[in-house]
Amino acid sequence: MFKELSKKSAEDLLNEQSIGRLGCVLRGGEPYVVPVSYLFEGGSIYIHSLEGQKIEAMRAHPKVCLQVDDIENHFEWQSVIAFGEFEEITDEEKQDEILQELFLRFPDLTPVEDVGLGKGKKLVIFRIKINRITGLAEA
DSSP states (O other): OEEEOOHHHHHHHHHHOOEEEEEEEOTTSOEEEEEEEOEEETTEEEEEEESSHHHHHHHHOOEEEEEEEEEEETTEEEEEEEEEEEEEEOOHHHHHHHHHHHHHHOTTOOOHHHHHGGGTOOEEEEEEEEEEEEEEEEO
């Protein structure tokens, strides 16, 4: 039986999980979904990435979403979608603060800057400023 999650339960799931699927729209109108590690704090979702297809897409179409779930089995699961606006963090002090939080929470996370900065790609720190959250569960 399906049930709608309360806002608090949806936010709890966002806090508990660390990997979600970021949904955005490419320039040609094609949907694009990619897994990301994230930090949920103060009503926003923070993510870091190298410049590329998803950053280009979000700069062109800033309405995005993040889907997160906790699946025990086919009949016991919770799923949340946070809808919001892409907002690039350009303040260097704030960027450092977010990166420190991400690496504290995910000590095994490979810094993307190690992978691509030497190849001329720029590190981008951004947030999804959440406008609304929906959630469902089956138990």
